[in-house]
Amino acid sequence: MQHKNSDKVEVLKTEFAQGFKLANTSLHEIVHLSLEQKGIVPAHALNVNVVFYVIKGEGNLTVENDTYIAKTGDVLEVTANLQRSWINKSLTTLELLVIKQNPA
Secondary structure (H helix, E strand, O other): OOOOHHHOEEEEEOOOEEEEEEEEOOOEEEEEEEEOOOOEEEEEOOOOOEEEEEEEOEEEEEEOOEEEEEEOOOEEEEOOOOOEEEEOOOOOOEEEEEEEEOOO
């Protein structure tokens, strides 16, 4: 099945961050996040496992009390029900592909 760019749905909009749901399949929800300098995704927990792929840029992913510096090409996995947040402290845009595992 094809999911066209024209079908994307905005799921996050702040002064420095924007997110679009690109697709929702039987197994995954796919989201593209873009964080400008100073952009953040506030701390939150989801009831599903999430994988992040850093398309470009660098940012800090905090999971509970641990912080990871993520750079272009890195893949990070966050287990369900853990608090996570993102912040872009770099001078360039941070772009992420977010793959959320849909509940069984």
